[in-house]
Each structure stands twice: as structure tokens, then as C-alpha cells.
Amino acid sequence: MASQSPEPKISIETPIRAPSAVPVDDAVLPFEVSSLDLRGRLTRLGPALDDVLNKHDYPPAVGKLLGEAMVLTTLLGSSLKFDGRFILQTQTDGPVSFLIVDFQAPDRLRAYARFDAKRLEQGLDSGALLGHGHLAMTIDQGPDMSRYQGLVALEGGSLEDAAHEYFLRSEQIPTRVRLAVGEEWRGGEGPKHHWRAGGMLLQFLPKAPERARQPDLHPGDAPEGIVTHAVEEDDAWIEGQSLIATVEDVELIDPDLSGERLLYRLFHERGVRVFPPLPLRAQCSCSRDAVSGMLESFAAKDRAEMVKDGKVVVTCEFCSSLYEFTPDEAGVE
Numbered sequence: 571m572a573s574q575s576p577e578p579k580i581s582i583e584t585p586i587r588a589p590s591a592v593p594v595d596d597a598v599l600p601f602e603v604s605s606l607d608l609r610g611r612l613t614r615l616g617p618a619l620d621d622v623l624n625k626h627d628y629p630p631a632v633g634k635l636l637g638e639a640m641v642l643t644t645l646l647g648s649s650l651k652f653d654g655r656f657i658l659q660t661q662t663d664g665p666v667s668f669l670i671v672d673f674q675a676p677d678r679l680r681a682y683a684r685f686d687a688k689r690l691e692q693g694l695d696s697g698a699l700l701g702h703g704h705l706a707m708t709i710d711q712g713p714d715m716s717r718y719q720g721l722v723a724l725e726g727g728s729l730e731d732a733a734h735e736y737f738l739r740s741e742q743i744p745t746r747v748r749l750a751v752g753e754e755w756r757g758g759e760g761p762k763h764h765w766r767a768g769g770m771l772l773q774f775l776p777k778a779p780e781r782a783r784q785p786d787l788h789p790g791d792a793p794e795g796i797v798t799h800a801v802e803e804d805d806a807w808i809e810g811q812s813l814i815a816t817v818e819d820v821e822l823i824d825p826d827l828s829g830e831r832l833l834y835r836l837f838h839e840r841g842v843r844v845f846p847p848l849p850l851r852a853q854c855s856c857s858r859d860a861v862s863g864m865l866e867s868f869a870a871k872d873r874a875e876m877v878k879d880g881k882v883v884v885t886c887e888f889c890s891s892l893y894e895f896t897p898d899e900a901g902v903e
């Protein structure tokens with residue numbers, strides 16, 4: 571393989587500083603390890619996660635899974651360069667049959683999950699909670715632009731597995747993802763229970779495309795005795811994968827470990843550059859006008875069936891806000 575010619579030396583000194591010790595919650599921190607052609611993003615969620623999950627009475631296992639989906643969405647959606655939307659959805663046959671996370675660039679996040687409480691047993695991992703079905707990722711760039719949708723089969727694996735499969739099949743970018751969600755109990759004043767989540771995305775983006783070759787996850791159904799073509803991964807990517815594999819869940823969610831310190835811990839030997847963090851906030855985009863518009867789109871018969879005790883009440887599934895209309899306001903004849 572021809573080696574890349576080295577980058578021209580920059581004569582001005584690159585500014586270097588010690589990693590900040592101040593943890594930043596509810597933000598995505600983009601970073602780059604240029605000596606290994608790696609780019610990545612680190613997400614930390616704290617109060618925004620509490621905001622989303624506490625609006626619903628989710629059992630811990632469901633909250634944890636939805637938290638993972640939220641982190642994955644921010645890792646993927648925060649790269650949008652326009653005021654678009656990134657929507658992650660799962661539709662599966664497991665106890666958690668539907669998940670949706672809606673990210674509106676640059677910073678708004680909302681999410682909810684549907685689950686069957688009777689089927690939630692102790693100790694089910696995220697793969698077992700989801701079951702079989704599919705994961706869809708939709709990029710919506712506005713009314714005049716085409717929507718892009720990527721689909722991945724879910725076959726009892728985790729959301730991390732599904733993300734790896736997606737990048738291998740659709741994007742063909744060598745990618746590793748780590749997701750972690752935990753619960754924290756604090757003493758003193760205020761609420762004692764808090765959710766925390768964190769995640770990391772690492773991608774290998776060399777200038778020479780042949781360096782990005784990856785072995786297939788599944789050898790396929792080649793007849794026995796046939797030697798499948800062995801793909802050797804690039805040394806830089808092997809190193810990147812082994813470094814992200816050392817990240818522990820507790821490091822991803824530790825409220826006292828700053829994102830910059832975690833990145834320094836991982837990549838200091840190679841030199842890591844961080845970019846300004848992108849803040850995130852939990853905010854629903856529902857409104858009385860939008861709900862009213864939705865009611866108008868229903869058939870008159872369906873609207874009439876929604877009248878209970880002389881009024882029409884609509885609940886936003888994302889944020890549990892209630893919108894109340896008189897039959898007249900709801901367009902019931």
C-alpha cells in the first residue's frame with residue numbers, strides 16, 4: 571500500500587492546553603485524533619435526560635434503553651450541518667415495542683417509548699427488551715428537501731450493534747459506538763434520583779479510501795472449504811478500536827470526570843484536539859396550534875369519537891402535555 575505523504579509542517583505553534591477538569595453535561599464534544607485519522611464525538615447527558623425520562627413513569631429498564639437511544643441519536647444527529655431533524659425509531663416485537671428520539675438541530679431533543687409492563691422481566695438486556703424488528707434513522711431537511719431513511723434489522727442485539735451494522739452496510743465508514751446509562755442517588759436537598767448517560771462515536775476517516783477497508787461482519791453462506799478473502803484492517807484503525815474498547819461505562823457517565831479528561835486519558839499519547847461543545851436541551855416542539863391542526867386533519871367521525879365528558883383532550887406522547895378543546899374548537903359538528 572502506498573503511504574500517504576506527510577502533511578506539510580505548520581510553522582506556527584499549535585495552541586495546546588491542559589484538558590479542562592470541569593464536566594459539561596447536556597452537550598456533545600467533537601474531537602479529532604489526526605495522527606490516527608480518527609474523528610469522534612462524546613456525549614454527556616444529565617439534566618436533559620432527567621427532563622425527558624421523568625415526564626413518564628418508565629420502569630428503570632425502559633428508561634435506560636431510551637437513554638441509550640437518546641445518546642446514540644445525539645452522536646449521529648449532531649453532525650447535521652443544517653437546521654434539520656434526525657429521527658431514530660425502533661419498531662420491534664420485544665417488551666419495548668416502539669422507541670422514538672427526535673433531534674432538531676442545533677440542540678433540541680425529545681423522546682418516548684412504548685412498552686408492555688407485563689413482559690418486563692428482571693435482568694433483560696437492551697437486545698432482549700427490543701427483540702426483533704428494525705431500527706430506522708430518518709434525516710429530514712425541511713419540506714422542500716428529500717428525506718433520507720436508513721434501515722437496520724434488529725435481531726436481538728443492542729443499539730450499539732445496530733449502529734455498527736448501519737455504518738458497515740450503509741455508510742461504509744469504519745465506526746465504533748459506545749453507549750452507557752446509569753442511575754445516581756444523591757443526598758441532601760432536591761431530588762435524590764438522577765439519570766446520567768454518556769456515549770462515544772469513533773470513526774476512521776483516512777484520506778486514502780483503501781485504508782478504510784473492513785472485514786465483513788458475517789462471512790455469508792460460502793460453501794465449506796472456501797477460503798474467504800481476508801481483509802487486513804489498517805493499523806491506525808486497529809489502534810482506535812482497541813482504545814475505545816477500553817472505555818468503561820462508569821467513565822462515560824461519571825459526573826466528576828470531564829469529557830476532555832476522558833478523551834485525554836484515551837488518546838494523550840497520540841494527541842487529541844477538541845472542538846467547542848455543542849449544547850443540548852430537552853424541549854418538545856408540540857403546541858396548541860399544532861395539535862389543533864392535527865385534529866383538523868382527522869375525519870369528522872373520528873373527531874366526534876374523541877369527545878369525552880363534553881371535551882376533547884389530547885396528550886402529547888413526548889412530553890405528556892395536555893391540550894383541552896371544546897367540541898366546537900375541535901371542529902366537532
Ligand SMILES: [Zn+2]
Pocket residue numbers: 854855856886887888889890891
Ligand atoms: Zn410535547
